[in-house]
Amino acid sequence: MVKAADMLIARRADTRARADFATWKMMAKLNGSSALPLEAQEFLVSYKNLLAQMSESEASETTIGAIYKSYYAEMGGTGTPPDVRTRPAEPAADNVTAFRRQAPKAKKKAASSGAAAFDGTQKRPLPVALIFACLVVVYVGIRLYWP
Numbered sequence: 001m002v003k004a005a006d007m008l009i010a011r012r013a014d015t016r017a018r019a020d021f022a023t024w025k026m027m028a029k030l031n032g033s034s035a036l037p038l039e040a041q042e043f044l045v046s047y048k049n050l051l052a053q054m055s056e057s058e059a060s061e062t063t064i065g066a067i068y069k070s071y072y073a074e075m076g077g078t079g080t081p082p083d084v085r086t087r088p089a090e091p092a093a094d095n096v097t098a099f100r101r102q103a104p105k106a107k108k109k110a111a112s113s114g115a116a117a118f119d120g121t122q123k124r125p126l127p128v129a130l131i132f133a134c135l136v137v138v139y140v141g142i143r144l145y146w147p
Contacts, residue, residue, distance in 0.1 A: 003078075003112075006077050006078060006079070006082060007082060007084075009072060009075045009076060009077040010068075010072055010077060010081055010082045010084045011084055012075065013071035013072040013074075013075050013077065013081070013084075014064075014066050014068050014084040017064050017067035017068040017070075017071050017073055018064055018080065019066055020040070021043070021047075021060070021063060021064050024036055024040045024043065024044055025060075026042070028044055032084060039070075041095055043063055043066065043067055046063060047060070047063040050062055050063060068081060068084070069081050
């Protein structure tokens with residue numbers, strides 16, 4: 001019977017083992033394995049030896065299992081480490097909907113008064129050139145008349 005605390009340790013050890021192995025493997029591909037701790041280098045050597053005997057996925061799982069057992073004992077797990085199997089990946093349901101352009105809305109007739117509210121479809125109340133001209137006038141006025 002596996003205690004809940006041991007199962008929690010087992011899950012943490014398995015997660016850490018998988019993450020560390022992926023990191024070590026990537027560092028070995030980038031020729032940085034000399035910077036790894038001695039224990040990590042030993043696991044990588046055993047992984048390379050297993051690659052000669054079995055496929056890459058089997059060698060990876062075997063090495064991760066060895067790292068997991070080491071981490072389980074290091075984290076304070078008692079007895080043999082429980083089997084922590086990851087759930088098989090379920091095929092992802094396609095929940096993406098296709099993009100559909102919304103139907104164009106009917107244009108509203110402008111109100112008879114010229115003070116209609118700005119709703120984004122009408123022209124801007126002041127053109128950009130007029131605003132720029134006003135800023136230039138203010139700047140020149142300040143430069144000429146400021147002591």
